[in-house]
Amino acid sequence: MTEEEIINFDTADPLAAKRQHFELPTGKIYLNGNSLGPLSTAAKLRVREVIESQWGNDLISSWNRHRWIDLPLAVGEKIAPLIGAAPGQVLCCDSVSINLFKLLAAALANRRREHAVILSQQDIFPSDLYIAEGLIKLLRERGVSAELQLVPSRDLEQAVTKSPDVLMLSHVNFRTGAVHDMQRVTDLAHKNNTQVVWDLSHSAGAMELALDACQVDFAVGCGYKFLNGGPGAPAFLYVASRHQTGLQQPLQGWMGHRQPFEFEPHYQPDEGINQLQTGTPSILSMSALDAALSCFEGINAAQLREKSLALSEMFLSILEKDSTSSELTLVSPRSPHLRGAQLSFSHSQAFPISQALIEAGVIVDFRSPNLIRLGFSPLFLSFAEVAKGASSLTQIISEKLFWHERFSVRAKVT
Ligand SMILES: Cc1ncc(COP(=O)(O)O)c(C=O)c1O
Secondary structure, X not given: OOHHHHHHHHHOOOOHHHHHHEOOOOOOEEOOOOOOOOOEHHHHHHHHHHHHHHHHHHHHHHHHHXXXXXXXXXXXXXXXXXXXXXXXXXXXXXXXXXXXXXXXXXXXXXXXXXXXXXXXXXXXXXXXXXHHHHXXXXXXXXXXXXXXXXXXXXXXXXXXXXXXXXXXXXXXXXOOOEEOOHHHHHHHHHHOOOEEEEEOOOOOOOOOOOOOOOOOOEEEEOOOOOOOOOOOOOEEEEEOHHHOOOOOOOOOOHHHEOOHHHOOOOOOEOOHHHHHOOXXXXXXXXXXXXXXXXXXXXXXXXXXXXXXXXXXXXXHHHHHOOHHHHHOEEOOOOOHHHEOOEEEEEOOOHHHHHHHHHHOOEEOEEEOOOEEEEEOOOOOOOHHHHHHHHHHHHHHHHOOOOOOHHHHOOOOOO
16 A cells, blocks of 8 residues: 555545544554543543542532533433434443443343343453353352353354343454444344343444444443543443333442432432442543543544444555565454454464564554454544554564563563
8 A cells, every 4th residue: 555545545534633632642553442542632621620620629519510410321321322322221330340230130130030041152351251150140149040151152143042031242352353243133132032231342432333223122331442431431331211110220329219319228219221320420530431422523433433444454455465464363354344443363472562562652452362452443543553553563573573572571451
Protein backbone atom coordinates (compact mmCIF):
# COMPACT_ATOMS: atom_id res chain seq x y z
CA MET A 1 0.00 0.00 0.00
CA THR A 2 1.46 3.38 -0.98
CA GLU A 3 1.75 6.34 1.36
CA GLU A 4 -0.66 8.23 -0.84
CA GLU A 5 -3.28 5.50 -0.57
CA ILE A 6 -2.95 5.53 3.21
CA ILE A 7 -3.35 9.31 3.30
CA ASN A 8 -6.44 8.97 1.12
CA PHE A 9 -8.01 6.64 3.65
CA ASP A 10 -7.49 9.21 6.40
CA THR A 11 -8.75 12.07 4.26
CA ALA A 12 -11.95 10.19 3.46
CA ASP A 13 -12.50 9.02 7.06
CA PRO A 14 -15.79 10.51 8.37
CA LEU A 15 -14.68 9.83 11.96
CA ALA A 16 -11.26 11.47 11.63
CA ALA A 17 -12.27 14.58 13.61
CA LYS A 18 -13.14 12.45 16.65
CA ARG A 19 -9.43 11.98 17.29
CA GLN A 20 -9.26 15.54 18.63
CA HIS A 21 -11.50 14.51 21.51
CA PHE A 22 -8.76 12.27 22.93
CA GLU A 23 -5.53 13.09 24.76
CA LEU A 24 -3.20 10.51 23.32
CA PRO A 25 0.52 10.76 24.05
CA THR A 26 2.56 11.80 21.04
CA GLY A 27 4.73 9.13 19.47
CA LYS A 28 2.52 6.25 20.60
CA ILE A 29 0.23 4.15 18.46
CA TYR A 30 -2.48 2.88 20.74
CA LEU A 31 -3.74 -0.53 19.61
CA ASN A 32 -5.12 -1.32 23.04
CA GLY A 33 -8.36 0.61 23.22
CA ASN A 34 -10.07 -2.80 23.37
CA SER A 35 -8.51 -3.25 26.80
CA LEU A 36 -8.43 0.26 28.25
CA GLY A 37 -9.86 3.08 26.17
CA PRO A 38 -7.79 6.30 26.22
CA LEU A 39 -8.44 9.52 28.12
CA SER A 40 -10.85 11.94 26.48
CA THR A 41 -10.69 15.66 27.19
CA ALA A 42 -14.35 15.51 28.19
CA ALA A 43 -13.65 12.86 30.85
CA LYS A 44 -10.63 14.75 32.17
CA LEU A 45 -12.54 18.00 32.53
CA ARG A 46 -15.57 16.32 34.07
CA VAL A 47 -13.54 14.50 36.71
CA ARG A 48 -11.80 17.75 37.55
CA GLU A 49 -15.15 19.51 37.85
CA VAL A 50 -16.67 16.74 39.95
CA ILE A 51 -13.70 16.74 42.31
CA GLU A 52 -13.06 20.44 42.60
CA SER A 53 -16.44 22.01 42.25
CA GLN A 54 -19.06 19.37 43.02
CA TRP A 55 -17.38 17.30 45.73
CA GLY A 56 -15.01 20.09 46.78
CA ASN A 57 -17.55 22.85 47.04
CA ASP A 58 -21.06 21.50 47.02
CA LEU A 59 -20.23 18.47 49.12
CA ILE A 60 -23.15 16.21 49.93
CA SER A 61 -25.71 18.49 48.29
CA SER A 62 -24.26 17.30 44.97
CA TRP A 63 -26.31 14.11 45.21
CA ASN A 64 -29.33 16.27 44.38
CA ARG A 65 -27.85 19.46 42.93
CA HIS A 66 -25.63 17.68 40.40
CA ARG A 67 -27.94 14.68 40.13
CA TRP A 68 -25.31 12.16 41.19
CA ILE A 69 -28.18 9.99 42.36
CA ASP A 70 -29.52 9.72 38.80
CA LEU A 71 -26.19 8.91 37.13
CA PRO A 72 -26.62 5.10 36.90
CA LEU A 73 -29.86 5.53 34.96
CA ALA A 74 -28.66 8.53 32.95
CA VAL A 75 -25.45 6.81 31.85
CA GLY A 76 -27.42 3.67 31.05
CA GLU A 77 -29.65 5.72 28.76
CA LYS A 78 -26.57 7.07 26.97
CA ILE A 79 -25.25 3.55 26.39
CA ALA A 80 -28.65 2.25 25.24
CA PRO A 81 -28.54 3.58 21.64
CA LEU A 82 -25.05 2.13 21.18
CA ILE A 83 -26.40 -1.36 21.88
CA GLY A 84 -29.78 -1.07 20.16
CA ALA A 85 -31.88 -0.79 23.31
CA ALA A 86 -34.99 1.34 23.82
CA PRO A 87 -35.10 3.44 27.02
CA GLY A 88 -35.63 1.88 30.43
CA GLN A 89 -33.55 -1.26 29.93
CA VAL A 90 -29.92 -0.29 30.53
CA LEU A 91 -28.27 0.59 33.84
CA CYS A 92 -24.70 1.60 34.58
CA CYS A 93 -23.39 0.01 37.75
CA ASP A 94 -20.82 -2.28 39.37
CA SER A 95 -18.46 -4.46 37.35
CA VAL A 96 -19.21 -6.89 34.55
CA SER A 97 -18.59 -9.79 36.92
CA ILE A 98 -21.01 -8.54 39.57
CA ASN A 99 -23.67 -7.67 37.03
CA LEU A 100 -23.35 -11.11 35.54
CA PHE A 101 -23.95 -12.68 38.93
CA LYS A 102 -27.16 -10.68 39.32
CA LEU A 103 -28.42 -11.53 35.86
CA LEU A 104 -27.55 -15.22 35.90
CA ALA A 105 -29.29 -15.57 39.26
CA ALA A 106 -32.32 -13.65 37.96
CA ALA A 107 -32.48 -15.79 34.83
CA LEU A 108 -32.37 -19.00 36.86
CA ALA A 109 -35.00 -17.67 39.29
CA ASN A 110 -37.28 -17.17 36.26
CA ARG A 111 -37.28 -20.94 35.75
CA ARG A 112 -37.11 -22.93 38.97
CA ARG A 113 -36.71 -26.29 37.28
CA GLU A 114 -35.66 -29.46 39.11
CA HIS A 115 -32.18 -29.14 37.68
CA ALA A 116 -30.74 -25.72 36.78
CA VAL A 117 -28.35 -25.61 33.82
CA ILE A 118 -26.17 -22.76 32.59
CA LEU A 119 -24.56 -23.51 29.24
CA SER A 120 -21.48 -21.61 28.12
CA GLN A 121 -18.41 -21.76 25.95
CA GLN A 122 -15.11 -23.09 27.30
CA ASP A 123 -12.91 -20.23 26.17
CA ILE A 124 -14.88 -17.09 27.08
CA PHE A 125 -13.46 -14.57 29.55
CA PRO A 126 -12.67 -16.62 32.67
CA SER A 127 -14.29 -14.20 35.13
CA ASP A 128 -17.67 -14.97 33.51
CA LEU A 129 -17.07 -18.67 34.05
CA TYR A 130 -15.86 -18.13 37.62
CA ILE A 131 -19.02 -16.16 38.43
CA ALA A 132 -21.24 -18.89 36.96
CA GLU A 133 -19.26 -21.51 38.90
CA GLY A 134 -19.72 -19.55 42.11
CA LEU A 135 -23.46 -19.26 41.59
CA ILE A 136 -23.81 -22.96 40.82
CA LYS A 137 -21.79 -23.78 43.95
CA LEU A 138 -24.09 -21.59 46.09
CA LEU A 139 -27.19 -23.26 44.67
CA ARG A 140 -25.80 -26.72 45.30
CA GLU A 141 -24.87 -25.86 48.85
CA ARG A 142 -28.49 -24.89 49.37
CA GLY A 143 -29.62 -28.26 48.02
CA VAL A 144 -30.58 -27.10 44.51
CA SER A 145 -29.44 -29.39 41.74
CA ALA A 146 -27.48 -27.17 39.33
CA GLU A 147 -24.75 -27.46 36.71
CA LEU A 148 -22.49 -25.32 34.52
CA GLN A 149 -21.97 -27.00 31.15
CA LEU A 150 -18.99 -25.83 29.07
CA VAL A 151 -18.59 -26.79 25.44
CA PRO A 152 -16.34 -25.62 22.59
CA SER A 153 -17.85 -23.04 20.26
CA ARG A 154 -18.49 -25.60 17.51
CA ASP A 155 -20.72 -27.68 19.84
CA LEU A 156 -22.82 -24.80 21.18
CA GLU A 157 -25.76 -25.10 18.81
CA GLN A 158 -26.09 -28.82 19.46
CA ALA A 159 -25.90 -28.25 23.22
CA VAL A 160 -28.63 -25.58 23.07
CA THR A 161 -31.07 -28.13 21.65
CA LYS A 162 -30.99 -29.79 25.09
CA SER A 163 -32.79 -26.69 26.46
CA PRO A 164 -30.50 -25.36 29.20
CA ASP A 165 -32.09 -22.65 31.38
CA VAL A 166 -29.50 -20.08 30.41
CA LEU A 167 -26.97 -19.66 27.62
CA MET A 168 -24.15 -17.31 28.65
CA LEU A 169 -21.90 -16.12 25.85
CA SER A 170 -19.42 -13.44 24.90
CA HIS A 171 -20.52 -11.71 21.73
CA VAL A 172 -16.87 -11.18 20.72
CA ASN A 173 -14.31 -13.63 22.04
CA PHE A 174 -11.62 -11.85 24.06
CA ARG A 175 -8.83 -14.03 22.71
CA THR A 176 -9.65 -14.59 19.06
CA GLY A 177 -12.07 -11.75 18.32
CA ALA A 178 -14.50 -14.26 16.78
CA VAL A 179 -18.03 -12.85 16.82
CA HIS A 180 -21.25 -14.78 17.33
CA ASP A 181 -24.30 -14.09 15.20
CA MET A 182 -26.45 -12.59 17.94
CA GLN A 183 -29.75 -12.92 16.10
CA ARG A 184 -29.20 -16.52 15.06
CA VAL A 185 -27.97 -17.71 18.46
CA THR A 186 -30.67 -15.87 20.38
CA ASP A 187 -33.39 -17.24 18.08
CA LEU A 188 -32.05 -20.76 18.46
CA ALA A 189 -31.95 -20.41 22.24
CA HIS A 190 -35.51 -19.13 22.39
CA LYS A 191 -36.73 -21.95 20.16
CA ASN A 192 -35.32 -24.28 22.82
CA ASN A 193 -36.85 -22.36 25.70
CA THR A 194 -33.45 -21.03 26.81
CA GLN A 195 -32.71 -17.46 27.96
CA VAL A 196 -29.56 -15.75 26.74
CA VAL A 197 -27.12 -13.57 28.66
CA TRP A 198 -24.66 -11.83 26.32
CA ASP A 199 -21.37 -10.31 27.43
CA LEU A 200 -20.85 -7.28 25.19
CA SER A 201 -17.54 -6.17 26.69
CA HIS A 202 -15.65 -6.45 23.40
CA SER A 203 -18.39 -5.16 21.13
CA ALA A 204 -20.13 -2.17 22.76
CA GLY A 205 -18.74 1.01 21.24
CA ALA A 206 -17.07 -0.73 18.32
CA MET A 207 -19.83 -2.40 16.35
CA GLU A 208 -23.55 -2.42 15.68
CA LEU A 209 -25.65 -4.16 18.26
CA ALA A 210 -29.41 -4.63 18.13
CA LEU A 211 -30.43 -6.11 21.47
CA ASP A 212 -34.11 -5.21 21.20
CA ALA A 213 -34.39 -6.34 17.58
CA CYS A 214 -32.72 -9.66 18.44
CA GLN A 215 -35.04 -10.01 21.44
CA VAL A 216 -32.10 -10.56 23.76
CA ASP A 217 -33.06 -11.35 27.35
CA PHE A 218 -30.09 -10.06 29.34
CA ALA A 219 -26.67 -8.53 28.68
CA VAL A 220 -23.67 -7.06 30.44
CA GLY A 221 -20.77 -5.00 29.12
CA CYS A 222 -17.66 -3.13 30.05
CA GLY A 223 -17.27 0.64 30.53
CA TYR A 224 -13.50 0.91 30.26
CA LYS A 225 -12.82 -0.70 26.88
CA PHE A 226 -14.33 0.79 23.69
CA LEU A 227 -16.55 3.12 25.77
CA ASN A 228 -13.41 4.82 27.13
CA GLY A 229 -14.74 5.29 30.68
CA GLY A 230 -11.31 5.01 32.33
CA PRO A 231 -9.57 2.39 34.47
CA GLY A 232 -12.11 0.42 36.48
CA ALA A 233 -15.03 2.38 35.02
CA PRO A 234 -18.40 0.92 36.02
CA ALA A 235 -19.99 -1.60 33.72
CA PHE A 236 -23.53 -1.73 32.34
CA LEU A 237 -26.32 -4.25 32.24
CA TYR A 238 -29.39 -4.73 30.06
CA VAL A 239 -32.63 -6.41 31.06
CA ALA A 240 -35.36 -6.57 28.41
CA SER A 241 -38.53 -4.83 29.61
CA ARG A 242 -40.47 -8.09 29.48
CA HIS A 243 -38.25 -9.58 32.20
CA GLN A 244 -38.32 -6.65 34.59
CA THR A 245 -41.61 -7.36 36.36
CA GLY A 246 -41.18 -9.94 39.08
CA LEU A 247 -37.43 -10.11 38.50
CA GLN A 248 -35.44 -11.54 41.40
CA GLN A 249 -31.85 -10.52 41.74
CA PRO A 250 -29.92 -11.54 44.82
CA LEU A 251 -27.73 -8.45 45.43
CA GLN A 252 -30.66 -6.41 46.66
CA GLY A 253 -28.99 -3.36 48.14
CA TRP A 254 -30.53 -0.08 49.16
CA MET A 255 -29.95 1.69 45.84
CA GLY A 256 -32.28 -0.79 44.14
CA HIS A 257 -34.94 -0.30 46.83
CA ARG A 258 -38.19 1.42 45.96
CA GLN A 259 -37.58 4.10 48.62
CA PRO A 260 -33.95 4.02 49.71
CA PHE A 261 -34.26 7.08 51.93
CA GLU A 262 -37.16 5.67 53.91
CA PHE A 263 -34.68 3.18 55.37
CA GLU A 264 -37.23 0.42 55.71
CA PRO A 265 -35.99 -2.78 57.32
CA HIS A 266 -37.20 -4.95 54.44
CA TYR A 267 -36.30 -4.89 50.80
CA GLN A 268 -38.82 -3.87 48.22
CA PRO A 269 -37.46 -3.67 44.69
CA ASP A 270 -37.81 -0.49 42.71
CA GLU A 271 -39.74 -0.74 39.48
CA GLY A 272 -37.95 -1.14 36.19
CA ILE A 273 -34.25 -1.37 35.53
CA ASN A 274 -33.28 0.54 38.71
CA GLN A 275 -34.01 -2.55 40.80
CA LEU A 276 -30.70 -3.91 39.48
CA GLN A 277 -28.71 -1.34 41.44
CA THR A 278 -27.01 -2.54 44.58
CA GLY A 279 -24.89 -0.07 46.55
CA THR A 280 -23.73 3.53 46.21
CA PRO A 281 -22.47 4.28 42.68
CA SER A 282 -18.83 5.31 42.23
CA ILE A 283 -19.49 8.88 41.17
CA LEU A 284 -15.97 9.86 40.07
CA SER A 285 -15.68 6.89 37.76
CA MET A 286 -19.23 7.06 36.50
CA SER A 287 -18.87 10.76 35.77
CA ALA A 288 -15.79 10.03 33.66
CA LEU A 289 -17.72 7.42 31.69
CA ASP A 290 -20.69 9.75 31.32
CA ALA A 291 -18.47 12.45 29.83
CA ALA A 292 -16.51 10.02 27.63
CA LEU A 293 -19.75 8.86 26.04
CA SER A 294 -20.16 12.34 24.56
CA CYS A 295 -17.43 11.33 22.07
CA PHE A 296 -20.02 9.09 20.39
CA GLU A 297 -22.37 11.99 19.67
CA GLY A 298 -23.24 12.51 16.02
CA ILE A 299 -22.08 9.12 14.79
CA ASN A 300 -23.68 5.71 14.54
CA ALA A 301 -22.47 2.22 15.30
CA ALA A 302 -22.42 1.27 11.60
CA GLN A 303 -19.75 3.93 11.00
CA LEU A 304 -17.72 2.60 13.91
CA ARG A 305 -17.93 -0.92 12.57
CA GLU A 306 -17.04 0.06 9.03
CA LYS A 307 -13.95 1.96 10.13
CA SER A 308 -12.67 -0.61 12.59
CA LEU A 309 -12.92 -3.32 9.94
CA ALA A 310 -11.18 -1.10 7.38
CA LEU A 311 -8.37 -0.48 9.90
CA SER A 312 -7.86 -4.15 10.66
CA GLU A 313 -8.07 -5.05 6.95
CA MET A 314 -5.36 -2.49 6.19
CA PHE A 315 -3.20 -3.94 8.95
CA LEU A 316 -3.61 -7.44 7.54
CA SER A 317 -3.00 -6.42 3.95
CA ILE A 318 0.33 -4.80 4.91
CA LEU A 319 1.31 -7.81 6.97
CA GLU A 320 0.36 -10.31 4.30
CA LYS A 321 2.60 -8.61 1.73
CA ASP A 322 5.61 -9.16 3.96
CA SER A 323 7.29 -12.55 4.02
CA THR A 324 7.88 -12.42 7.79
CA SER A 325 4.13 -12.56 8.35
CA SER A 326 4.32 -16.30 7.70
CA GLU A 327 5.86 -16.56 11.18
CA LEU A 328 2.63 -15.27 12.68
CA THR A 329 -0.58 -17.29 12.77
CA LEU A 330 -3.76 -15.30 12.59
CA VAL A 331 -6.14 -16.79 15.14
CA SER A 332 -8.89 -14.26 14.44
CA PRO A 333 -11.29 -15.05 11.60
CA ARG A 334 -9.82 -13.85 8.28
CA SER A 335 -13.27 -12.81 7.11
CA PRO A 336 -13.82 -9.32 8.60
CA HIS A 337 -17.51 -9.83 9.30
CA LEU A 338 -16.77 -12.80 11.51
CA ARG A 339 -14.57 -10.85 13.92
CA GLY A 340 -14.90 -7.87 16.24
CA ALA A 341 -12.59 -4.85 16.36
CA GLN A 342 -9.44 -6.83 17.09
CA LEU A 343 -6.83 -9.11 15.57
CA SER A 344 -4.92 -11.78 17.45
CA PHE A 345 -1.84 -13.61 16.26
CA SER A 346 -0.13 -16.56 17.82
CA HIS A 347 3.65 -16.86 17.91
CA SER A 348 5.96 -18.88 20.14
CA GLN A 349 7.64 -15.59 21.13
CA ALA A 350 4.42 -13.61 21.48
CA PHE A 351 5.34 -12.09 24.84
CA PRO A 352 8.76 -10.66 23.88
CA ILE A 353 7.35 -9.48 20.54
CA SER A 354 4.55 -7.63 22.30
CA GLN A 355 7.08 -6.03 24.66
CA ALA A 356 9.36 -4.99 21.78
CA LEU A 357 6.34 -3.45 20.04
CA ILE A 358 5.44 -1.50 23.18
CA GLU A 359 9.02 -0.24 23.47
CA ALA A 360 8.78 0.88 19.84
CA GLY A 361 5.67 2.90 20.75
CA VAL A 362 3.08 0.48 19.39
CA ILE A 363 0.91 -0.41 22.37
CA VAL A 364 -0.60 -3.90 22.14
CA ASP A 365 -1.24 -6.59 24.71
CA PHE A 366 -0.32 -10.21 25.23
CA ARG A 367 -2.74 -12.93 26.16
CA SER A 368 -1.37 -16.12 27.61
CA PRO A 369 -0.09 -18.48 26.41
CA ASN A 370 0.99 -17.18 23.01
CA LEU A 371 -1.20 -14.38 21.63
CA ILE A 372 -0.39 -10.86 20.50
CA ARG A 373 -3.66 -8.94 20.60
CA LEU A 374 -4.34 -5.69 18.77
CA GLY A 375 -7.45 -3.53 19.06
CA PHE A 376 -8.73 -1.27 16.29
CA SER A 377 -10.70 1.44 18.05
CA PRO A 378 -12.46 3.42 15.36
CA LEU A 379 -12.93 6.62 17.34
CA PHE A 380 -9.33 7.73 17.57
CA LEU A 381 -7.04 5.62 15.38
CA SER A 382 -5.85 6.85 12.00
CA PHE A 383 -5.06 4.64 9.04
CA ALA A 384 -1.52 6.06 9.00
CA GLU A 385 -0.97 4.86 12.57
CA VAL A 386 -2.28 1.41 11.80
CA ALA A 387 -0.01 1.16 8.75
CA LYS A 388 2.97 2.19 10.89
CA GLY A 389 2.00 -0.36 13.54
CA ALA A 390 1.96 -3.13 10.92
CA SER A 391 5.40 -2.09 9.62
CA SER A 392 6.80 -2.07 13.17
CA LEU A 393 5.54 -5.59 13.73
CA THR A 394 7.11 -6.93 10.54
CA GLN A 395 10.38 -5.13 11.29
CA ILE A 396 10.55 -6.48 14.86
CA ILE A 397 10.03 -10.02 13.59
CA SER A 398 12.27 -9.87 10.52
CA GLU A 399 15.15 -8.21 12.37
CA LYS A 400 14.55 -10.33 15.48
CA LEU A 401 14.42 -7.16 17.59
CA PHE A 402 12.54 -9.01 20.30
CA TRP A 403 15.55 -11.15 21.23
CA HIS A 404 16.58 -9.36 24.32
CA GLU A 405 16.29 -10.41 27.94
CA ARG A 406 14.43 -7.26 28.92
CA PHE A 407 11.52 -8.26 26.70
CA SER A 408 10.94 -11.45 28.66
CA VAL A 409 10.36 -9.88 32.05
CA ARG A 410 6.70 -10.27 32.94
CA ALA A 411 4.90 -7.77 35.18
CA LYS A 412 1.66 -8.58 37.01
CA VAL A 413 -0.50 -7.21 34.20
CA THR A 414 0.20 -8.35 30.65
C1 LIG B 1 -15.28 -10.26 28.03
C2 LIG B 1 -15.05 -9.82 29.43
N1 LIG B 1 -15.96 -10.12 30.36
C3 LIG B 1 -15.79 -9.76 31.65
C4 LIG B 1 -14.68 -9.03 32.03
C5 LIG B 1 -14.53 -8.68 33.49
O1 LIG B 1 -14.96 -7.39 33.72
P1 LIG B 1 -14.97 -6.78 35.20
O2 LIG B 1 -13.57 -6.67 35.62
O3 LIG B 1 -15.66 -5.44 35.02
O4 LIG B 1 -15.75 -7.68 36.07
C6 LIG B 1 -13.72 -8.68 31.08
C7 LIG B 1 -12.54 -7.89 31.49
O5 LIG B 1 -11.65 -7.60 30.74
C8 LIG B 1 -13.91 -9.09 29.75
O6 LIG B 1 -13.01 -8.81 28.81
